Amino acid sequence: MIKTCLIIAVVCLSAGKVVAQPSAVKFTELNGLQKKQSKLVLVLIGTDWCKYCKAMEQSLKSDKQIGGILKASFYPVFLNAEETSEIVFAGRRFKFKPTGTNTGVNELAEQLGTLNGQLTFPTLCFLNSENEIIYQHQGYLNSSSLMLLLNKLIQSR
Template sequence: MKSLLLVVVLAGVAILLSQPTFAQPNSFPFGQLESLQKEERRPMVVFISTDWCRYCSGMKLSTFRDEQVVKLLNASFYFVSLNAEEKKDISFYGHTYKYKPTGNETGVHELAEQLGSIKGQLSYPTLSVLNADMEIMYQYGGFLSAKELVFILASVKKEQKK
Protein backbone atom coordinates (compact mmCIF):
# COMPACT_ATOMS: atom_id res chain seq x y z
CA MET A 1 0.00 0.00 0.00
CA LYS A 2 2.81 2.42 0.89
CA SER A 3 4.60 1.73 -2.38
CA LEU A 4 1.40 2.37 -4.38
CA LEU A 5 0.92 5.68 -2.58
CA LEU A 6 4.54 6.61 -3.28
CA VAL A 7 4.13 5.80 -6.98
CA VAL A 8 0.95 7.92 -7.19
CA VAL A 9 2.61 10.85 -5.41
CA LEU A 10 5.75 10.65 -7.57
CA ALA A 11 3.65 10.43 -10.75
CA GLY A 12 1.72 13.54 -9.67
CA VAL A 13 4.95 15.43 -8.96
CA ALA A 14 6.36 14.38 -12.34
CA ILE A 15 3.25 15.66 -14.11
CA LEU A 16 3.38 18.96 -12.28
CA LEU A 17 7.08 19.43 -13.00
CA SER A 18 6.65 18.61 -16.69
CA GLN A 19 4.09 21.40 -17.14
CA PRO A 20 5.46 24.80 -18.11
CA THR A 21 5.00 27.24 -15.27
CA PHE A 22 4.62 30.95 -15.65
CA ALA A 23 4.77 31.99 -12.05
CA GLN A 24 5.66 35.65 -12.48
CA PRO A 25 7.51 37.93 -14.83
CA ASN A 26 11.20 38.66 -14.27
CA SER A 27 11.31 41.65 -11.95
CA PHE A 28 14.18 44.12 -11.77
CA PRO A 29 15.16 46.64 -9.09
CA PHE A 30 15.12 50.31 -10.08
CA GLY A 31 18.86 50.58 -9.47
CA GLN A 32 19.54 48.07 -12.24
CA LEU A 33 17.40 49.67 -14.96
CA GLU A 34 19.93 52.24 -16.13
CA SER A 35 22.58 49.61 -16.86
CA LEU A 36 19.98 47.32 -18.46
CA GLN A 37 18.90 50.13 -20.77
CA LYS A 38 22.51 50.54 -21.90
CA GLU A 39 22.59 46.85 -22.86
CA GLU A 40 19.17 46.76 -24.53
CA ARG A 41 16.69 49.62 -24.75
CA ARG A 42 13.21 48.47 -23.74
CA PRO A 43 10.10 50.07 -22.31
CA MET A 44 9.57 49.58 -18.58
CA VAL A 45 6.39 48.41 -16.91
CA VAL A 46 6.06 49.60 -13.31
CA PHE A 47 3.38 47.95 -11.20
CA ILE A 48 2.63 50.19 -8.20
CA SER A 49 0.82 48.45 -5.37
CA THR A 50 0.50 48.11 -1.60
CA ASP A 51 0.41 45.08 0.67
CA TRP A 52 -3.12 45.81 1.87
CA CYS A 53 -4.74 46.37 -1.55
CA ARG A 54 -6.93 43.42 -2.55
CA TYR A 55 -7.02 44.46 -6.21
CA CYS A 56 -3.21 44.60 -6.23
CA SER A 57 -3.09 41.10 -4.78
CA GLY A 58 -5.62 39.97 -7.33
CA MET A 59 -3.43 41.21 -10.19
CA LYS A 60 -0.37 39.53 -8.68
CA LEU A 61 -2.23 36.23 -8.38
CA SER A 62 -3.99 36.28 -11.75
CA THR A 63 -2.85 38.88 -14.30
CA PHE A 64 0.88 38.61 -13.64
CA ARG A 65 0.73 34.80 -13.67
CA ASP A 66 -0.91 34.59 -17.07
CA GLU A 67 1.27 32.84 -19.65
CA GLN A 68 0.86 35.52 -22.35
CA VAL A 69 1.50 38.38 -19.92
CA VAL A 70 4.65 36.75 -18.55
CA LYS A 71 5.99 35.94 -22.04
CA LEU A 72 5.37 39.49 -23.30
CA LEU A 73 6.87 41.14 -20.24
CA ASN A 74 9.97 38.92 -20.21
CA ALA A 75 10.61 39.23 -23.96
CA SER A 76 10.03 42.93 -24.55
CA PHE A 77 9.92 44.91 -21.30
CA TYR A 78 11.71 45.51 -18.03
CA PHE A 79 9.20 44.83 -15.25
CA VAL A 80 9.40 46.51 -11.86
CA SER A 81 7.07 45.94 -8.93
CA LEU A 82 6.98 48.91 -6.56
CA ASN A 83 5.40 48.82 -3.12
CA ALA A 84 4.06 52.37 -2.77
CA GLU A 85 4.73 52.19 0.97
CA GLU A 86 8.38 51.08 0.62
CA LYS A 87 10.42 52.77 3.34
CA LYS A 88 13.86 52.34 1.74
CA ASP A 89 15.37 55.07 -0.42
CA ILE A 90 15.37 54.24 -4.13
CA SER A 91 17.95 55.64 -6.52
CA PHE A 92 16.68 55.97 -10.06
CA TYR A 93 18.46 57.80 -12.87
CA GLY A 94 20.52 60.11 -10.68
CA HIS A 95 17.82 60.97 -8.18
CA THR A 96 17.13 59.48 -4.76
CA TYR A 97 13.47 59.06 -3.89
CA LYS A 98 12.37 58.70 -0.27
CA TYR A 99 9.45 57.50 1.79
CA LYS A 100 7.20 60.33 2.99
CA PRO A 101 5.28 59.68 6.21
CA THR A 102 1.71 61.00 6.09
CA GLY A 103 0.63 60.01 9.60
CA ASN A 104 1.13 57.33 12.21
CA GLU A 105 2.36 54.21 10.40
CA THR A 106 1.21 55.58 7.04
CA GLY A 107 3.01 57.16 4.14
CA VAL A 108 3.87 56.93 0.49
CA HIS A 109 7.09 56.66 -1.46
CA GLU A 110 8.04 59.65 -3.61
CA LEU A 111 8.80 57.40 -6.58
CA ALA A 112 5.31 55.87 -6.43
CA GLU A 113 3.85 59.38 -6.52
CA GLN A 114 6.17 60.40 -9.35
CA LEU A 115 5.38 57.43 -11.57
CA GLY A 116 1.84 56.61 -10.54
CA SER A 117 -0.05 59.84 -10.01
CA ILE A 118 -2.79 60.35 -12.57
CA LYS A 119 -4.35 63.82 -12.53
CA GLY A 120 -2.68 64.41 -9.16
CA GLN A 121 -4.08 61.24 -7.56
CA LEU A 122 -2.35 57.97 -6.73
CA SER A 123 -4.57 54.91 -6.58
CA TYR A 124 -3.77 51.24 -6.19
CA PRO A 125 -2.96 49.35 -8.24
CA THR A 126 -1.45 51.62 -10.91
CA LEU A 127 0.39 50.46 -13.98
CA SER A 128 2.84 52.88 -15.59
CA VAL A 129 4.70 52.20 -18.81
CA LEU A 130 7.84 54.23 -19.45
CA ASN A 131 9.82 54.36 -22.65
CA ALA A 132 13.60 53.81 -22.67
CA ASP A 133 14.07 57.56 -22.12
CA MET A 134 12.12 57.37 -18.82
CA GLU A 135 9.08 59.21 -20.19
CA ILE A 136 5.66 57.98 -19.11
CA MET A 137 3.89 56.57 -22.16
CA TYR A 138 0.86 55.05 -20.48
CA GLN A 139 -0.78 54.94 -17.05
CA TYR A 140 -3.79 53.11 -15.73
CA GLY A 141 -5.17 53.17 -12.21
CA GLY A 142 -7.17 50.09 -11.31
CA PHE A 143 -7.34 46.35 -11.83
CA LEU A 144 -6.34 45.02 -15.25
CA SER A 145 -7.21 41.52 -16.42
CA ALA A 146 -4.63 39.47 -18.29
CA LYS A 147 -6.51 40.07 -21.54
CA GLU A 148 -6.50 43.85 -20.99
CA LEU A 149 -2.82 43.90 -20.07
CA VAL A 150 -1.85 41.80 -23.09
CA PHE A 151 -3.66 44.32 -25.31
CA ILE A 152 -1.83 47.24 -23.65
CA LEU A 153 1.57 45.57 -23.86
CA ALA A 154 1.06 44.57 -27.49
CA SER A 155 0.03 48.14 -28.31
CA VAL A 156 3.09 49.60 -26.60
CA LYS A 157 5.33 47.08 -28.33
CA LYS A 158 3.80 47.96 -31.71
CA GLU A 159 4.22 51.71 -30.99
CA GLN A 160 7.90 51.17 -30.13
CA LYS A 161 8.55 49.63 -33.54
CA LYS A 162 7.38 52.77 -35.36
Protein backbone atom coordinates in the same frame (compact mmCIF):
# COMPACT_ATOMS: atom_id res chain seq x y z
CA MET B 1 9.67 3.29 -13.63
CA ILE B 2 6.34 5.11 -13.40
CA LYS B 3 7.67 7.20 -10.52
CA THR B 4 10.69 8.22 -12.63
CA CYS B 5 8.46 9.17 -15.58
CA LEU B 6 6.24 11.25 -13.30
CA ILE B 7 9.23 13.07 -11.84
CA ILE B 8 10.59 13.83 -15.32
CA ALA B 9 7.18 15.05 -16.48
CA VAL B 10 6.79 17.34 -13.45
CA VAL B 11 10.30 18.77 -13.92
CA CYS B 12 9.69 19.41 -17.64
CA LEU B 13 6.33 21.07 -17.02
CA SER B 14 7.73 23.15 -14.18
CA ALA B 15 10.72 24.24 -16.25
CA GLY B 16 8.46 25.36 -19.08
CA LYS B 17 6.33 27.34 -16.68
CA VAL B 18 9.33 29.06 -15.11
CA VAL B 19 10.88 29.97 -18.46
CA ALA B 20 7.68 31.64 -19.66
CA GLN B 21 7.42 33.90 -16.62
CA PRO B 22 9.59 37.01 -16.40
CA SER B 23 11.11 37.89 -13.08
CA ALA B 24 10.54 41.34 -11.68
CA VAL B 25 13.55 43.61 -11.66
CA LYS B 26 14.61 46.33 -9.25
CA PHE B 27 14.91 49.99 -10.15
CA THR B 28 18.66 49.81 -9.51
CA GLU B 29 18.99 47.11 -12.21
CA LEU B 30 17.17 48.96 -14.99
CA ASN B 31 20.06 51.08 -16.24
CA GLY B 32 22.31 48.06 -16.79
CA LEU B 33 19.51 46.02 -18.35
CA GLN B 34 18.57 48.83 -20.75
CA LYS B 35 22.21 49.02 -21.92
CA LYS B 36 22.12 45.30 -22.75
CA GLN B 37 18.66 45.27 -24.35
CA SER B 38 16.31 48.22 -24.72
CA LYS B 39 12.77 47.42 -23.53
CA LEU B 40 9.78 49.25 -22.16
CA VAL B 41 9.42 49.28 -18.38
CA LEU B 42 6.16 48.30 -16.71
CA VAL B 43 5.85 49.58 -13.15
CA LEU B 44 2.96 48.20 -11.10
CA ILE B 45 2.40 50.59 -8.20
CA GLY B 46 0.43 49.13 -5.33
CA THR B 47 0.32 48.54 -1.60
CA ASP B 48 0.37 45.54 0.70
CA TRP B 49 -3.28 46.07 1.69
CA CYS B 50 -4.71 46.50 -1.86
CA LYS B 51 -6.44 43.32 -3.05
CA TYR B 52 -6.71 44.60 -6.64
CA CYS B 53 -2.97 45.31 -6.65
CA LYS B 54 -2.28 41.75 -5.54
CA ALA B 55 -4.64 40.38 -8.21
CA MET B 56 -2.84 42.34 -10.96
CA GLU B 57 0.55 41.27 -9.64
CA GLN B 58 -0.64 37.67 -9.71
CA SER B 59 -1.79 38.07 -13.34
CA LEU B 60 1.61 39.46 -14.28
CA LYS B 61 3.38 36.59 -12.54
CA SER B 62 1.21 33.62 -13.47
CA ASP B 63 -0.60 34.24 -16.78
CA LYS B 64 1.46 32.48 -19.47
CA GLN B 65 0.43 34.77 -22.34
CA ILE B 66 1.14 37.92 -20.34
CA GLY B 67 4.40 36.37 -19.16
CA GLY B 68 5.50 35.77 -22.74
CA ILE B 69 4.74 39.36 -23.75
CA LEU B 70 6.52 40.74 -20.69
CA LYS B 71 9.57 38.58 -21.19
CA ALA B 72 9.94 39.65 -24.82
CA SER B 73 9.25 43.38 -24.56
CA PHE B 74 9.16 44.69 -20.97
CA TYR B 75 11.07 44.92 -17.74
CA PRO B 76 8.44 44.49 -14.99
CA VAL B 77 8.96 46.32 -11.70
CA PHE B 78 6.69 46.04 -8.65
CA LEU B 79 6.68 49.18 -6.51
CA ASN B 80 5.15 49.24 -3.04
CA ALA B 81 3.89 52.82 -2.78
CA GLU B 82 4.41 52.70 0.99
CA GLU B 83 8.06 51.56 0.74
CA THR B 84 9.93 53.18 3.61
CA SER B 85 13.41 52.48 2.23
CA GLU B 86 15.05 55.02 -0.03
CA ILE B 87 14.89 54.05 -3.72
CA VAL B 88 17.61 55.15 -6.14
CA PHE B 89 16.40 55.46 -9.72
CA ALA B 90 17.56 57.45 -12.75
CA GLY B 91 20.24 59.22 -10.73
CA ARG B 92 17.81 60.43 -8.05
CA ARG B 93 16.99 59.36 -4.52
CA PHE B 94 13.33 58.92 -3.60
CA LYS B 95 12.39 58.88 0.08
CA PHE B 96 9.39 57.90 2.16
CA LYS B 97 7.13 60.82 3.05
CA PRO B 98 4.97 60.28 6.14
CA THR B 99 1.36 61.39 5.65
CA GLY B 100 0.06 60.45 9.09
CA THR B 101 0.55 57.97 11.91
CA ASN B 102 2.10 54.78 10.49
CA THR B 103 1.26 55.81 6.94
CA GLY B 104 2.94 57.55 4.05
CA VAL B 105 4.06 57.25 0.47
CA ASN B 106 7.37 56.89 -1.33
CA GLU B 107 8.23 59.86 -3.54
CA LEU B 108 8.88 57.56 -6.50
CA ALA B 109 5.34 56.18 -6.30
CA GLU B 110 4.05 59.77 -6.35
CA GLN B 111 6.31 60.69 -9.25
CA LEU B 112 5.32 57.72 -11.42
CA GLY B 113 1.76 57.11 -10.32
CA THR B 114 0.11 60.49 -9.90
CA LEU B 115 -2.42 61.14 -12.64
CA ASN B 116 -4.74 64.17 -12.62
CA GLY B 117 -3.40 65.08 -9.17
CA GLN B 118 -4.28 61.72 -7.61
CA LEU B 119 -2.36 58.60 -6.69
CA THR B 120 -4.62 55.54 -6.65
CA PHE B 121 -3.93 51.84 -6.48
CA PRO B 122 -3.21 49.89 -8.51
CA THR B 123 -1.53 52.12 -11.08
CA LEU B 124 0.43 50.94 -14.09
CA CYS B 125 3.15 53.26 -15.32
CA PHE B 126 5.03 52.53 -18.53
CA LEU B 127 8.45 54.03 -19.20
CA ASN B 128 10.56 54.11 -22.33
CA SER B 129 14.24 53.17 -22.28
CA GLU B 130 15.12 56.76 -21.25
CA ASN B 131 12.88 56.40 -18.15
CA GLU B 132 10.27 58.81 -19.51
CA ILE B 133 6.61 58.13 -18.76
CA ILE B 134 4.83 57.09 -21.95
CA TYR B 135 1.54 55.88 -20.47
CA GLN B 136 -0.24 55.60 -17.12
CA HIS B 137 -3.34 53.66 -16.17
CA GLN B 138 -5.06 53.88 -12.81
CA GLY B 139 -7.24 51.01 -11.67
CA TYR B 140 -7.51 47.27 -12.03
CA LEU B 141 -7.17 45.56 -15.43
CA ASN B 142 -8.17 41.93 -15.96
CA SER B 143 -5.82 39.67 -17.91
CA SER B 144 -7.44 40.22 -21.32
CA SER B 145 -7.49 44.02 -20.94
CA LEU B 146 -3.91 43.97 -19.72
CA MET B 147 -2.81 41.90 -22.73
CA LEU B 148 -4.58 44.31 -25.07
CA LEU B 149 -2.80 47.28 -23.44
CA LEU B 150 0.61 45.59 -23.56
CA ASN B 151 0.18 44.76 -27.25
CA LYS B 152 -0.88 48.34 -28.08
CA LEU B 153 2.17 49.73 -26.31
CA ILE B 154 4.46 47.35 -28.20
CA GLN B 155 2.90 48.34 -31.53
CA SER B 156 3.24 52.07 -30.82
CA ARG B 157 6.88 51.72 -29.86
